[in-house]
Amino acid sequence: MATNTRIILICSGKGGVGKTTLTANLGIALAREGTKTVVLDADFGLRNLDLLLGLENRIIYTAQEVLEETCRLDQALVKHKQEPNLALLPAGNPRMLDWLKPDDMQRIVKMLENDFEYVLIDCPAGVEEGFKNAVSATKEAIVVTNPEVSAVRDADRVIGLLNTNGVKPVQLVLNRVRPKMIANQEMLSVEDVTDILALPLLGLVLEDEEVIVSTNRGEPLTLSNVNSPASICYSNIAKRLKGEDIPLIDPAKSGSSLKNKFMRLMQTKIF
Amino acid sequence: MAEEITETQFISLPPSRKADWTKAIKAKIYPLKPGPVLIDSADWQLGYREIKRLKSILENSGLRLICLNSDLPETLVSASALGIQTHLNITNTINSSMQNTPKTINERNSQKIFFQKGTLRSGETLEVQGDVLLLGDVNPGAHISASGHVMVWGRLRGVAHAGKEGNKQATITALQLRPLQLRISEVIARGPEEKPEEGLAEEASLEKGIIVIKPASIRAFADE
Ligand SMILES: Nc1ncnc2c1ncn2[C@@H]1O[C@H](COP(=O)(O)OP(=O)(O)OP(=O)(O)O)[C@@H](O)[C@H]1O
Ligand SMILES: [Mg+2]
Numbered sequence: 001m002a003t004n005t006r007i008i009l010i011c012s013g014k015g016g017v018g019k020t021t022l023t024a025n026l027g028i029a030l031a032r033e034g035t036k037t038v039v040l041d042a043d044f045g046l047r048n049l050d051l052l053l054g055l056e057n058r059i060i061y062t063a064q065e066v067l068e069e070t071c072r073l074d075q076a077l078v079k080h081k082q083e084p085n086l087a088l089l090p091a092g093n094p095r096m097l098d099w100l101k102p103d104d105m106q107r108i109v110k111m112l113e114n115d116f117e118y119v120l121i122d123c124p125a126g127v128e129e130g131f132k133n134a135v136s137a138t139k140e141a142i143v144v145t146n147p148e149v150s151a152v153r154d155a156d157r158v159i160g161l162l163n164t165n166g167v168k169p170v171q172l173v174l175n176r177v178r179p180k181m182i183a184n185q186e187m188l189s190v191e192d193v194t195d196i197l198a199l200p201l202l203g204l205v206l207e208d209e210e211v212i213v214s215t216n217r218g219e220p221l222t223l224s225n226v227n228s229p230a231s232i233c234y235s236n237i238a239k240r241l242k243g244e245d246i247p248l249i250d251p252a253k254s255g256s257s258l259k260n261k262f263m264r265l266m267q268t269k270i271f
Numbered sequence: 272m273a274e275e276i277t278e279t280q281f282i283s284l285p286p287s288r289k290a291d292w293t294k295a296i297k298a299k300i301y302p303l304k305p306g307p308v309l310i311d312s313a314d315w316q317l318g319y320r321e322i323k324r325l326k327s328i329l330e331n332s333g334l335r336l337i338c339l340n341s342d343l344p345e346t347l348v349s350a351s352a353l354g355i356q357t358h359l360n361i362t363n364t365i366n367s368s369m370q371n372t373p374k375t376i377n378e379r380n381s382q383k384i385f386f387q388k389g390t391l392r393s394g395e396t397l398e399v400q401g402d403v404l405l406l407g408d409v410n411p412g413a414h415i416s417a418s419g420h421v422m423v424w425g426r427l428r429g430v431a432h433a434g435k436e437g438n439k440q441a442t443i444t445a446l447q448l449r450p451l452q453l454r455i456s457e458v459i460a461r462g463p464e465e466k467p468e469e470g471l472a473e474e475a476s477l478e479k480g481i482i483v484i485k486p487a488s489i490r491a492f493a494d495e
């Protein structure tokens with residue numbers, strides 16, 4: 001069956017840049033807009049998407065049982081309490097890594113395509129087996145990076161691999177942006193990053209302590225604190241993903257009284 | 272008073288057939304009005320000096336060269352070295368995908384030039400017997416190497432190695448030469464730190480055992 005389901009891999013190369021956080025928040029933001037969305041944890045080694053979404057204690061079956069056909073897909077899917085349009089397909093136990101093949105990933109995604117408009121795949125770090133399995137099942141990708149040389153270098157490597165695997169389109173999210181540090185030239189600017197990666201920029205996410213608070217609470221920011229800076233960024237990314245035209249502003253070009261300008265930009269929801 | 276609006280005029284040279292290109296040009300520009308002009312130089316192989324001459328011929332007729340199209344990467348690199356905007360006429364002999372193996376576009380004195388289009392990203396390597404011309408960037412973390420010359424029609428920000436089998440005459444040319452590291456034959460140098468000048472191609476070569484960087488000449492592309 002041919003579907004219009006958008007299958008999007010969220011990947012980065014380097015670990016800890018914010019893939020899982022982005023997957024969880026995009027999932028909530030898309031679901032809130034009425035889009036039927038499923039998030040799939042492809043990080044079998046270090047699963048924590050369930051934790052971020054606060055769904056850990058509701059897991060009964062996982063992708064593993066679905067593949068082994070010891071349960072049905074709908075039994076394994078965990079529906080989000082507050083956002084019923086969002087479901088999670090949990091990763092199986094880490095030993096699954098030993099036998100999981102690209103074919104298995106493709107089978108899972110095929111099943112999900114029937115019931116969802118968006119399939120977001122949280123990719124493991126690195127470019128090895130786990131990454132290759134996830135790439136084989138996706139159509140599009142979002143590459144997440146931080147304004148740091150090493151993260152950008154790894155992102156570039158991943159983009160090369162996505163290109164050779166025919167994944168299209170590939171878009172960029174720059175996470176943990178600190179306008180003040182960019183203004184003081186202590187951090188790579190948005191331009192520095194896009195200059196090397198040469199990808200369309202889907203959005204920036206500001207550095208925001210609330211992200212950490214919400215992570216520990218198991219409630220994505222987009223759910224519990226819709227007005228925090230990062231939360232606004234995530235919602236805008238979700239809207240752009242759906243094709244809404246929300247302009248981007250480069251923090252480097254927003255002039256002198258940065259702080260004030262930023263407050264204003266945040267209120268006008270530009271990130 | 273109405274401002275005069277001049278439209279860009281386009282002229283296209285006939286196939287070269289080893290004729291005198293200055294005659295062909297003069298015949299073509301004769302009917303043109305002063306203003307901007309775009310030239311398709313087809314398969315004419317024009318070096319740095321020829322393109323300088325071309326510019327002055329045009330200027331004498333009040334024409335300003337805004338873009339040069341060519342079938343030949345060599346001509347384009349020479350033009351880019353003079354800060355002229357260029358455009359490659361893509362023909363089916365040219366591959367445009369990184370996945371394919373490089374194809375030979377020119378065989379000259381048994382020294383092959385390999386041509387490839389696309390950006391080399393971190394972790395990717397392009398290694399060639401003969402000269403290599405890449406239309407695209409070499410990103411940090413990527414490697415390009417050749418037994419002959421390395422020419423990058425784009426930004427070189429990774430590692431480049433020319434003359435990797437010992438050829439000390441080999442050069443490295445790029446529209447923006449800001450590599451992490453350069454190697455010519457066995458000599459190794461770290462890339463320069465300063466920002467490059469806009470629109471000036473640069474060339475690295477060996478002089479007295481040291482890698483030096485200068486504005487690009489036509490040396491790398493001249494008939495040997
Ligand atoms: N915009 C942000 N502001 C502040 N902290 C952030 C931001 N984005 C992510 N973080 C923090 O960075 C850490 C890593 O995030 P996350 O787990 O989403 O990364 P990841 O790419 O999924 O990591 P891994 O590669 O290990 O799977 C977390 O502690 C998270 O709270
Ligand atoms: Mg993660």
